[in-house]
Amino acid sequence: MANMKFYCDAERCIECNACVTACKNENEVPWGVNRRRVVTIKDGEPGERSLSVACMHCADAPCAAVCPVDCFYTTEDGVVLHDKDICIGCGYCFYACPFGAPQFPKAGAFASRGKMDKCTFCAGGPKETGSADEHRMYGSNRLAEGKLPLCAEMCSTKALLAGDANVISDIYRKRVINRGASVLDWGVNYDKASLRAPRTTSGKATGEG
C-alpha cells in the first residue's frame, strides 16, 4: 500500500493559486471553505517563497488526537479522513492542526461552526465510494479512479507533488541534485548517505528534474 504525501517545492511554486481553484472546483466545497491555500512569505522582498498548504495527512495527526468524538481515521493509503456524520463541529482539530487545514462552514446562528471540512487527498470519505452522497459531503474520490489529487495533477510548474512518499522523495531528491550540490553538503548533513545521488549520477541527474 502506498503512503500518500503532498510535497510542495518552494523553489518552483509561482503563487498562481491554480491548485486552490482546481480543488474548489473539483470538490465543490461550500462557500468560504478553502481546503488548500497558497501562502507567500517575504512577499515582494528578496528570498520570497510560496508554498501551497493543505492537510498534510500526518502519520500521527494532532487533529485526530484532540477530536472529542474520534471521527478521524487513516486509510490504507495513509490518507487522513474524517466522518462528517460523527463530527460535531467543535473546532478543536483547527486549534491543533499545524497547517490550518480544518475548515468550518458557517452553519448555524451567529455563524457557529458547521461540520468540519478539509482536504481528503481527493480520496472521498466514509460513504460508499463513488456515490452521490460521498461527492456531496466529501468531494471527489479520484484515488478510487486511479488518479492523484487534482491540485497536484494540474500544477503548472510541478511544484506541488502528490503521491506515494517514496516516489515523491525520489523526484525531489533528483531536483535538489540538479540544483547543485553546494546547496546541501551531503557528506556532512546526510552522513548515512540515504539521500546521496546514485553512483551513476554526476552533476546532472538523469530523468526529469
Place this chain on the structure above:
Amino acid sequence: MWISKVHDLKATLFLLAILTFGLALPVGAEPPPPPESPIAVPNPASDLWRAVRQRSPMPHSVTQVEGVDTAQMINTSGETFRQYRRQDFVGAAGWLLVGVPVAILLFYVIRGRIRIPGGRSGRVIERFPDYDRTIHWFTALLFIFLALTGLTLLFGRFVILPLFGPEAFSVIASASKEGHNLFGPLFPLAVLLLFIRWAVRNLPAGRDLVWLFKGGGIIGNAHVSAGFFNAGEKIWFWSVIVLGIVVSVSGLILVFPVFGQGRDIMQLALVVHGIATVVFIAFSFGHIYIGTIGSEGSFEGMKNGYVDEAWAKTHHDLWYEQVKAGKPIDMAVPRDVPELHEDEHPGVASTEKA
C-alpha cells in the same frame, strides 16, 4: 565518500586532542576553538524555514485566501495544544473530579453529618426569599447542565464512546455541544444576578479570619461566630464570581468565532475554560455536599426559604441575633428582610411552614 572519511578523521583527532590536552589544561584556560563549520555554503533556504517554524521572527506572509490566520503557514502552538490536551489535561482533570468526591466521601464516613446541637427548635426564620432562591437555582441548574455537557465533550471519547459506539456517542456529543453553546451565554447573566444580590453580604469581615482559623467548626465542635454568610460561603461566593467571569469570558471567545479572534487566542481560551471549569466543578462538589447531606438543616434554607432557629443560632449566630432584634446590622441582612419580619412578628413562623 572521501569527505566523510576526512571528516571522521578530523573528529577523531579533535576528540583525541581534547582527551590528551584538555585534561592536562589548568582550570580556566581557554578551551580549544570549536571546529570550523564544514559547510561552506549553507542551504540558503534554511533561515527561511526556521522563520516559518517560528523559531526566529516570522517574516511577513500573505495569502489570497480570506480568513483569520490563513496567511500563517505553520501553526507551531498546535502541537503544544495537543500535548496539553491529551497528555496533561484529560488525566489531571479526571483525577481531580474523581478524587474530590472520594475525599468528600471519606470525610463523610469519618466526620459524618454535622448535626444541629440540641436538635431542632421547631421554629423557623426566613433565610432566602423567593428571588434569592430563584437566582440560586437558575444558576445551579444552568451550572449542572453546562458541566454535564462540557464533561461529555471532555471525557466522552474515553468513557461514553467505548460503551455506545461512535454513532450513538456522536448524537450525544452533538447535542451536548449545541446545548452547551446555546445555554452557555446565559451563565454570565446568572453570575451577574448573583453578584448584584449577594456581593455586599459577602464582603470580608474580621470575624471571617477567626472562622477560618477555627476551621468553620467543621472539625470538632468548637463554636464559631458568623453573620448571614460565613467565611466558607464567602469563599465559595467569590470563587463563583471570579471563576464565573473567567469561564464566561473564555467561553464567549469560543462560542462566537466571528469577531476575528485568532487560533492562538481560541486555544488559550479553551485551555483556560477547561482548567477553570474543572476547578469550578470540583469546588461545587464541596458546596453541594455541605448544602445537602453534609450539614443538617442547611438544604431547607434554599429549598423553601426557611431555616430552623437552632440551625441559624449554630451556624449564623450574628445573623440570628440581627433577625431577632429586627434590625439590619453591617449590611449582613438585606434591607427588606427586617421590614418583612416586622410585619409578621420578629422572624418567627409556625413549624408547619417548614
